[in-house]
Amino acid sequence: MQPDYQAVLQEIEQEIQPYFGMGRVADYIPALARVPGRQFGMAVRTVDGDEFTIGDADSPFSIQSVSKLFSLMLALDIMGDDLWLRVGREPSGTAFNSLVQLEHEAGIPRNPFINAGAIVVTDVVTSRSAGAQRRIADFIRMLTGNQDNRVDEEVALSEKEHGYRNAALANLMKSFGNIESDIPTLLDVYFRQCAITISCRDLARAATPLAQGGYSPINGQQILDRRDAKRLNALMLTCGLYDAVGNFAYRVGLPAKSGVGGGIIAVLPGQFAVSVWSPELDANGNSLVGTKALELFTTKTGLSIF
Amino acid sequence: MQPDYQAVLQEIEQEIQPYFGMGRVADYIPALARVPGRQFGMAVRTVDGDEFTIGDADSPFSIQSVSKLFSLMLALDIMGDDLWLRVGREPSGTAFNSLVQLEHEAGIPRNPFINAGAIVVTDVVTSRSAGAQRRIADFIRMLTGNQDNRVDEEVALSEKEHGYRNAALANLMKSFGNIESDIPTLLDVYFRQCAITISCRDLARAATPLAQGGYSPINGQQILDRRDAKRLNALMLTCGLYDAVGNFAYRVGLPAKSGVGGGIIAVLPGQFAVSVWSPELDANGNSLVGTKALELFTTKTGLSIF
Amino acid sequence: MQPDYQAVLQEIEQEIQPYFGMGRVADYIPALARVPGRQFGMAVRTVDGDEFTIGDADSPFSIQSVSKLFSLMLALDIMGDDLWLRVGREPSGTAFNSLVQLEHEAGIPRNPFINAGAIVVTDVVTSRSAGAQRRIADFIRMLTGNQDNRVDEEVALSEKEHGYRNAALANLMKSFGNIESDIPTLLDVYFRQCAITISCRDLARAATPLAQGGYSPINGQQILDRRDAKRLNALMLTCGLYDAVGNFAYRVGLPAKSGVGGGIIAVLPGQFAVSVWSPELDANGNSLVGTKALELFTTKTGLSIF
Amino acid sequence: MQPDYQAVLQEIEQEIQPYFGMGRVADYIPALARVPGRQFGMAVRTVDGDEFTIGDADSPFSIQSVSKLFSLMLALDIMGDDLWLRVGREPSGTAFNSLVQLEHEAGIPRNPFINAGAIVVTDVVTSRSAGAQRRIADFIRMLTGNQDNRVDEEVALSEKEHGYRNAALANLMKSFGNIESDIPTLLDVYFRQCAITISCRDLARAATPLAQGGYSPINGQQILDRRDAKRLNALMLTCGLYDAVGNFAYRVGLPAKSGVGGGIIAVLPGQFAVSVWSPELDANGNSLVGTKALELFTTKTGLSIF
Known part of the structure; x- marks a missing residue:
């Protein structure tokens, strides 16, 4: 009951x-x-x-990071299990945006829910679909059935202005060949996805x-x-x-x-x-x-x- | 059905x-x-x-390490939730017997299932009950209903002779004050618990x-x-x-x-x-x-x- | 004799x-x-x-990195001993462009000769003098007495195109507040300084x-x-x-x-x-x-x- | 002049x-x-x-650790340059008795002056000469020309009672095969060498x-x-x-x-x-x-x- x-x-x-x-x-x-x-x-x-x-x-x-769940659904739809060649499935065991692990593990983030992993996931959506930012927001609106779920532009801009650590993560992964998109574009999509209300x-x-x-x-x-x-x-x-x-x-x-x-x-x-x-x-x-x-x-x- | x-x-x-x-x-x-x-x-x-x-x-x-599940039941029975002051509940994210994490986190192992954590758990049983090794084996026999679950003495001895890394873990945790027992006694109980058939x-x-x-x-x-x-x-x-x-x-x-x-x-x-x-x-x-x-x-x- | x-x-x-x-x-x-x-x-x-x-x-x-010795002379001239608040004086003990140490030590590189430290040094010259890139090259020419010491533009461009790891370092340090310059400008000066012949x-x-x-x-x-x-x-x-x-x-x-x-x-x-x-x-x-x-x-x- | x-x-x-x-x-x-x-x-x-x-x-x-200089002279005399197969010659870059580096570098300490390295050096003297502790003290007395340089037994005992971290180092290195002596004997020599006045x-x-x-x-x-x-x-x-x-x-x-x-x-x-x-x-x-x-x-x- x-x-x-x-x-x-x-x-x-x-x-x-x-x-x-x-x-x-x-x-x-x-x-x-x-x-x-x-x-x-x-x-x-x-x-x-x-x-x-x-x-x-x-x-x-x-x-914010709850969006990572939905961009992951999209990336899995795009890449299938090949996604797991670019991001792991293990708990991180360290601070959620640490660079240490990335460096030791050749730019492969431990899982898709830490920042580095979510950036790879967003890179998949960004590099393999047109209008990535729109696609993530559209997908969330499709799931909620609510057209009012929009990007808060002030939050998105503010994330970008304080996003040096995420930029460091993206650059480090790109140095290992694990990012395909242009970094400013990728970070823009990423920050906007996190700024949806x-x-x-x-x-x-x-x-x-x-x-x-x-x-x-x-x-x-x-x-x-x-x-x-x-x-x-x-x-x-x-x-x-x-x-x-x-x-x-x-x-x-x-x-x-x-x-x-x-x-x-x-x-x-x-x-x-x-x-x-x-x-x-x-x-x-x-x-x-x-x-x-x-x-x-x-x-x-x-x-x-x- | x-x-x-x-x-x-x-x-x-x-x-x-x-x-x-x-x-x-x-x-x-x-x-x-x-x-x-x-x-x-x-x-x-x-x-x-x-x-x-x-x-x-x-x-x-x-x-082997499946025994850690049963010694943990005993230690929880002995200490209750105070056990979690001496051992964490988070995945380790690194090699299962790493010393790195212990050093960074003041001798508190990440969880009771990595070697360091299991040694703390066994220390609780060892330092707070008479005849610890017997108690762990008795408990397992009580759960299985099978009196044939015994310590394989050859395995136990062999573990001890190759157990320098576990000795390192125990000594490191003792240096942080997180081990109460005498170390040779503790390791003996630990190696024997892992050698049960x-x-x-x-x-x-x-x-x-x-x-x-x-x-x-x-x-x-x-x-x-x-x-x-x-x-x-x-x-x-x-x-x-x-x-x-x-x-x-x-x-x-x-x-x-x-x-x-x-x-x-x-x-x-x-x-x-x-x-x-x-x-x-x-x-x-x-x-x-x-x-x-x-x-x-x-x-x-x-x-x-x- | x-x-x-x-x-x-x-x-x-x-x-x-x-x-x-x-x-x-x-x-x-x-x-x-x-x-x-x-x-x-x-x-x-x-x-x-x-x-x-x-x-x-x-x-x-x-x-290449020998230039770090000369940019350090300039930065010391600009900031004096205050430079040591932004960069350490100890050997790194790990790979020369590691991010690990930076993360553990709040964005302060171990010394001015690892890449991160040299980027901070170049940031001092860049943010506190007009025409930074020219100033470093001029200084080197003044020391050698040879006006032929010029930036190899092909090398500088190539460094930039492969410089994601240095971009990661710069972004990470900026997230800790240890970089004053705009990052693309800074990296440009840095890559050009390394490309002098x-x-x-x-x-x-x-x-x-x-x-x-x-x-x-x-x-x-x-x-x-x-x-x-x-x-x-x-x-x-x-x-x-x-x-x-x-x-x-x-x-x-x-x-x-x-x-x-x-x-x-x-x-x-x-x-x-x-x-x-x-x-x-x-x-x-x-x-x-x-x-x-x-x-x-x-x-x-x-x-x-x- | x-x-x-x-x-x-x-x-x-x-x-x-x-x-x-x-x-x-x-x-x-x-x-x-x-x-x-x-x-x-x-x-x-x-x-x-x-x-x-x-x-x-x-x-x-x-x-204390100044003794490491003298035991190193002895070990070099015993092993010659082969000593450098068992201990490095690079600054450690981390806390002086850290276990992290040892684990990453297969039990080879970074240099003979950190605790781990000095323990390897003492192991060389201990395992390859009779009466090791006496030999180190004799060597120091020979260098000073002063027969009053003796082991302070109270200090040596006290070091031993608080020496769990050094015991951890020795056990870890032994697990990697880089210690030949029996550990209690080795630590006894080591603690006594440090206790010379x-x-x-x-x-x-x-x-x-x-x-x-x-x-x-x-x-x-x-x-x-x-x-x-x-x-x-x-x-x-x-x-x-x-x-x-x-x-x-x-x-x-x-x-x-x-x-x-x-x-x-x-x-x-x-x-x-x-x-x-x-x-x-x-x-x-x-x-x-x-x-x-x-x-x-x-x-x-x-x-x-x-």
Whole structure:
């Protein structure tokens, strides 16, 4: 029998209150730094098509690294398993944008969810399709069914102006021959993909194919085959939370992908997609309140992959 | 409806044949090096108490690092969550017995399944209980219900004679204050725990509590509480396969723990424990044929956590 | 009594013959790769103003990293000891263009002779003087007294087209706030400085101030104060030979700076500057025949700083 | 003309006063921790046989890592250049007792002056001569001409009780096959060698062969051949000061070896050996006042290798 998701969400909204103020809003660019921290939204979408939301579930926020999940779907569609010749599938074990590993492993990033790996993924989309930036945004809008998911141009510009570390990653990988695009073009696409705005409800809808064997009930299409849906879930579980994958699996027990905008999307295959948003981050760059909310969610429902 | 596990095992036994000879039996100690490589056994134990086996499922082999799963259960019972002050819960991202990470992180190993972490876990059992080595072996026998699971003294001695790297790990952690026991005593317990012999059938039985909310039908006891059973599954998934956790999750999709003796134990919570043994290892130190067999198992049954 | 330098040079020219073919001409850019390997020149200039040369001592070659010594003189003149807040004075202990150390030490390169450090040095000249590229080339021409030392535009362009790793270094340091210039401009100055052509005779003349307490007899000016001349010699000895400083000090025993064009300049304070050129490099990127020639030189003359 | 060394020492004794209290006495073992910090001695011995001393130049202190210079002389005598197959000659570029480099370079330490390298050197003496510990102490007494240079048994025992990191190094190198001796025996010799007591006057006498082409006027013997004396000076300059070789060369400009007992020995080939002792250490583990005193010494006399 299905839990009473709405009641669970209401309890969570109460119980996360003491955690506000314990994290810190991302401050490396002004446009993110001024987002008020005490916001919280959560949305569940079940495979039966039911939706449950609480709080600021319809407020748009900056998708940031959660976008890496969707550009990866596109790149897998373009390259198939050959993609794994250019990016690994192992957790990084070090800081999420470290250059050390890249240098030791000849420019092959450990996985597609660290910055270096996501840049390779975006390079695949950029170098092999016309209008790459448009294609990523179009794909996300197709998954959410919401034409309002647009690039926040101020955020995109600000990312670019502070993006020297990502430029270092791209140049280093290019020196190893693992980047095909022209670097300024590639970084432009990358920064714009991270600057798309989205809401919790949108995110839950967009991730539903991962809970439903690859099928999107939003647009009635098979987005991924069943096997790739499973595999993306496995990748999220082992690599989706920066340096905190182990702790997140231990506490929450769901495949998930987070972003420094404060959003997290998680999935229970065969059951639901659940998204949460709260801007204050923990030391690993994951939403502190959001992680707590997801931990409460799996504890209260008794539902996790483990 | 339950798959026809026996038929699945029979198909697997056929399909893994071409993979013999592609890996290499562990050769760092003579007692392991002389194990014939072309052996294969597999055992499934469901939560309904059914058992299905194929091949050499009752042949004893060296448990090696799979023992770390059981010593961890004991250490968690002794210290509770305080254990996590002395060992992390994150994948290592580097070679499974690396000293680098230990030095950078003040003697706190990344997780309890790399050698350094397992030595800390054994230190907890050694320093806080009388007759530690006996206690670990007794615990394993209690879980398997098989009094024949004994320490292979030749293997234990051989491990000790080639154990300078583990001695380096123990000394380094002791220099940081993270080892309480006398080092020769500790290493003796550690090497003996790794030298226990066990069969696939035994392993599947011993791991059943992880599939059954902590309850062991073998001895009728609640070995772990439900929450800790889930958590151990999460730890296995993110840290149980040395440097190959990501690939294993991607290909197999089950929480698992491997050992260089060629054994692997995996679990689908709520459904079954499945073990496999085949001595030839891949480049990451995991059974090559065993990993293939588990991949076939989840593909054929359509059952995985993802 | 002064050794018979000319006789020594003649002996060296004979004895280095068997070493041709043991190294490899730098091949990361076409313009360097096509330089014939079997060339050898050597020049000594004593503090008394005598000059002794052998072989191809007047042939122009690509100055490459030897230029770092001269840009450092300029940067020290501009910033004084404050330069050491932006770059260290310790040997790197790792590959000469590694990013690892930069990341661990917050964008402060270990010394001014590794690529990252030389980029910071060039940034000082670029950001704090008008016409930086011209200023570096002018300074070198002033030291050699030879107006023919010009930028090889083909080499400069080729460096730029293959300079992704240096671009990675510059971007990484900029992300830490240790680069002031616009990166494309900076890299342009840097690549052009490395592409200046020079001969052994020119190099020996240009380095004479380091043997003569900072005074240049070529142009009659005090280029550095006596203390800075000593300090630059100390820096060359501990940091001037990429990863081979220890072996070079052990075998040769002179402060020196090398470049992948095959040139090396060395100094015995109070006595002479000695330069050598031969394009084939050893595994550390230093001229193989050139290093051998300098080893023979200090052995035969019995003169070294030790 | 020779400087007035006595006058220089007197000026230095005045000028180093403000530097007391800025460093910290080594505190990793009690026997060193209780040494009063405000002590200072200095001794010069010229190649003409003159000796000049100031302050506590005849007070015995713990030789610690300065002993590595003397055990290296012995090991070179035993193995000749084959020693360099087991230990490198390059500066370490990282913390002086790091395990990282050892792991990356297959158990070959970077140089004989970091702990790992000194343990290999002591292993050579231990495994290839009877009564190794006695042999090292005898050799030092032979060089100083002072039979009072004895092992401080309290210090040796204390080193052993806190020597887990050195035990880790020895075990790691043994796992790579680079240690021949039994580890407890080896560490006992190593800790006892570091616990020898010596004075500044003794040290200056013991190092005189390095200033005098290998000849010891104390005992009238050629201790090293001329070439090896030069080479040891080169090794000291590039590797003798832990992580501070570059800064030391820049500030002082003499080949030197330091110890955490607060002693430093330095040499100007052809001129003198100079030793200093003051127990308070800087962040790199070198005597803070001692380093300042040597800097003043080379500045005031105008004598350095550069």
